Amino acid sequence: MRLVLLVLFVLCFVICLRAQSHADQVKAIQEDPRVQAAFDHIDKNKDSILREWIAITEVNAPSKQEQERAKFIESLLRKHKLEIRYDSAGNLIATRKGTAGGPVTVFDAHMDTVFQPGLKIKASVREGRVYAPGIGDDTRNIEALLATIRALDAAKIKTKGDLVFLFTTDEEAGMTGAKQYTKDNKGKVDYYVALDGGYEGFTYAGIGINWYRHHFIGPGGHTRSRTPPYSATLPLARAIARIYELKVPANPSSNLNIGMLGGSEVVNAKAADAWFTVDLRSTNNEVIADLEKKIAAILDEEAKRAGVTVKTDVISASPAAVLPGNRESNIVKIAEAVHRAMGFDPPIGNAGSNNSSAALLQGINSISTGAGPCSDSHALTENCEIEPLYKGIKKILLLEVALAGLAQ
Numbered sequence: 001m002r003l004v005l006l007v008l009f010v011l012c013f014v015i016c017l018r019a020q021s022h023a024d025q026v027k028a029i030q031e032d033p034r035v036q037a038a039f040d041h042i043d044k045n046k047d048s049i050l051r052e053w054i055a056i057t058e059v060n061a062p063s064k065q066e067q068e069r070a071k072f073i074e075s076l077l078r079k080h081k082l083e084i085r086y087d088s089a090g091n092l093i094a095t096r097k098g099t100a101g102g103p104v105t106v107f108d109a110h111m112d113t114v115f116q117p118g119l120k121i122k123a124s125v126r127e128g129r130v131y132a133p134g135i136g137d138d139t140r141n142i143e144a145l146l147a148t149i150r151a152l153d154a155a156k157i158k159t160k161g162d163l164v165f166l167f168t169t170d171e172e173a174g175m176t177g178a179k180q181y182t183k184d185n186k187g188k189v190d191y192y193v194a195l196d197g198g199y200e201g202f203t204y205a206g207i208g209i210n211w212y213r214h215h216f217i218g219p220g221g222h223t224r225s226r227t228p229p230y231s232a233t234l235p236l237a238r239a240i241a242r243i244y245e246l247k248v249p250a251n252p253s254s255n256l257n258i259g260m261l262g263g264s265e266v267v268n269a270k271a272a273d274a275w276f277t278v279d280l281r282s283t284n285n286e287v288i289a290d291l292e293k294k295i296a297a298i299l300d301e302e303a304k305r306a307g308v309t310v311k312t313d314v315i316s317a318s319p320a321a322v323l324p325g326n327r328e329s330n331i332v333k334i335a336e337a338v339h340r341a342m343g344f345d346p347p348i349g350n351a352g353s354n355n356s357s358a359a360l361l362q363g364i365n366s367i368s369t370g371a372g373p374c375s376d377s378h379a380l381t382e383n384c385e386i387e388p389l390y391k392g393i394k395k396i397l398l399l400e401v402a403l404a405g406l407a408q
């Protein structure tokens with residue numbers, strides 16, 4: 001017994017010491033005069049950061065039509081000592097070379113928006129917020145990367161590993177930009193940070209999201225036509241009630257939602273097609289597969305019971321991305337320490353759904369975070385608080401230097 005306690009004590013001591021060392025490491029970097037000079041540079045350039053953030057946002061970039069915005073960002077990057085190229089997916093890639101011997105660290109922000117081509121975007125500033133479609137998702141993070149590049153240069157900060165600034169295409173429509181980059185660079189990237197949404201915390205796993213539309217198909221008919229068969233709304237109601245009885249695990253984090261439904265177009269007709277949607281999410285693909293199977297069984301039983309048939313359309317499906325050991329990896333430990341050092345505590349949030357998943361699915365250690373608090377993403381009323389962005393930019397800069405390593 002005593003031996004067990006001793007072993008536990010030593011184990012705890014080692015673990016605590018290691019945790020401490022990440023925190024100490026980050027604290028030392030944060031207190032380095034060069035990093036403090038970079039922070040000062042950010043504070044002194046608040047106005048120009050806001051102006052540039054707005055200017056990038058006003059170049060609309062619907063998914064697969066990012067070229068104009070990419071050219072604009074490229075023109076800003078050209079003012080710095082960076083290796084700049086595009087890849088086959090249209091991703092804009094700028095590498096800030098390290099002095100050698102450090103991890104290759106990628107920071108990704110996506111260029112595309114969900115807004116229609118031709119939309120004229122004009123930002124407005126009032127009461128400490130900036131309003132414009134796309135200002136938050138994901139232009140705040142594009143601007144954060146540009147501001148950190150300038151601050152790193154101004155403070156003459158060198159990192160050991162390469163810092164790769166990756167401006168991706170097509171995140172909103174299927175992550176094809178990030179999928180291409182991570183496939184092309186598998187084995188060459190040590191850390192991948194997807195900046196998308198987020199401010200106070202970060203995530204280290206990608207949640208799987210499957211969307212379905214289930215239809216019960218019956219003969220329909222007038223209200224007074226002979227029954228059974230019933231309106232196809234009857235099996236729909238029974239099925240929905242039963243689906244909500246299913247046990248959805250909280251661990252691994254999972255969700256189920258039935259958000260939309262429809263039936264006949266008029267009051268005095270039985271529905272020939274009664275449908276509803278299911279939004280199924282989990283960080284574990286087996287949970288999704290299991291719930292999918294149970295839902296299919298319920299649908300079949302209720303269709304049979306009411307004498308109708310069932311049909312399922314998959315609206316979209318993207319698998320969960322969980323990398324074994326990622327929670328204990330260096331990128332997560334450092335990100336944790338960086339967030340705490342900046343006063344964000346507790347920093348670890350739920351699984352996300354963004355370009356980080358593309359990296360995790362390629363086996364690259366990855367997290368996702370962001371540079372500022374925003375609201376109404378994907379809406380024309382999208383807006384962000386201005387002042388916190390500057391702190392968010394400092395957090396990103398500290399994360400860049402802590403991951404890639406501060407060179408002497």
Ligand SMILES: [Zn+2]
Pocket residue numbers: 110137138171196197354
């Ligand atoms: Zn986004």
